[in-house]
Amino acid sequence: MKKLRCIIVDDEPVARKLLHEFVEQVPFLDWQGSFESAMKADLFLSHTTTDLIFLDIEMPKISGLQFLQKLDIDSLVILTTAFPRYALEGYELDIIDYLLKPFAFSRFLKAVHKAKDYFQLKHGATTSLSPSYLFIKSEKRIEKLELNDILYAESVGNYVRIYTERKTILAYLTMKSLESQLPVEQFIKIHQSYLVNGSKIEAIEGNEIKLGGKSLPMSRNYRDALMKLVHQRLLKR
Structure with a gap:
């Protein structure tokens, strides 16, 4: 299958760095960039497409959920947050998974495999064509x-x-x-x-x-x- 292009949106430098390291360890993920705010991510997405977004929730000015509500693109979203109280609202917005910080690589891997399986199903991908x-x-x-x-x-x-x-x-x-x-x-x-x-x-x-x-x-x-x-x-x- 094609690699899943992905971006990271999080206002915490340490969180962005860790997610980037996790992404680099997964062969079917293709990192496109990391952004410290929803506004910068929105600017990037205005001229570039991505398949998967790792999105923090509590960020300055525009929260992750506000960004997700106005998002008018066909990207999969995995929420990454330290607050469990947003889970229901997140799933109502059709996210793929909800990662509660701090999360281990094994939990991250489970989430991205879920995203990959959904992407393959949605786009009719099949490994038999490899x-x-x-x-x-x-x-x-x-x-x-x-x-x-x-x-x-x-x-x-x-x-x-x-x-x-x-x-x-x-x-x-x-x-x-x-x-x-x-x-x-x-x-x-x-x-x-x-x-x-x-x-x-x-x-x-x-x-x-x-x-x-x-x-x-x-x-x-x-x-x-x-x-x-x-x-x-x-x-x-």
Whole structure:
């Protein structure tokens, strides 16, 4: 599916920074900008479209709910606030979810997956249309790479080293660019420097992932997303 373009609207710098960090950890989100007021966000939206808005409620001059009431665009909205009393009013305005500060990355991930599922349903997106291969520029040639052959990818500065069961390719692209071309249901980031094919994981031991005879480090920041994928496929007694 296409990445969900998103913006952050919050008058607190710390909250904007945290949300931005969370967004950067989700491959299907594409951050467009952060705004300290509803007025600045409104100016941005007057000439640019976005798919998803993370919106604070209690802000100076124009509150998040006032902004939402006058919003005349077809964007999904997730409210982010420290005050639970606005939940009912928020849902009456057709928000996707209501995140009560402070919230963990796992709760954030649940909200954005809900937004993604709704967006796919609304726009008729289907993962069956996802390509099964990529063309990768490497050295002086362009190689066709089957997605199911990929074990993992490693960020190396402005390049990405892609490991398969048969060979290693040094690709002339960034990790973020590679992420945007891979199906999020199959490929998941386990570390700032590593992206793995979930179907190739052999074992998880502590903070390490075993696959292809290698051990890769798993960052705490990405553990929640990986464990969500694992639990979805975990056989229950």
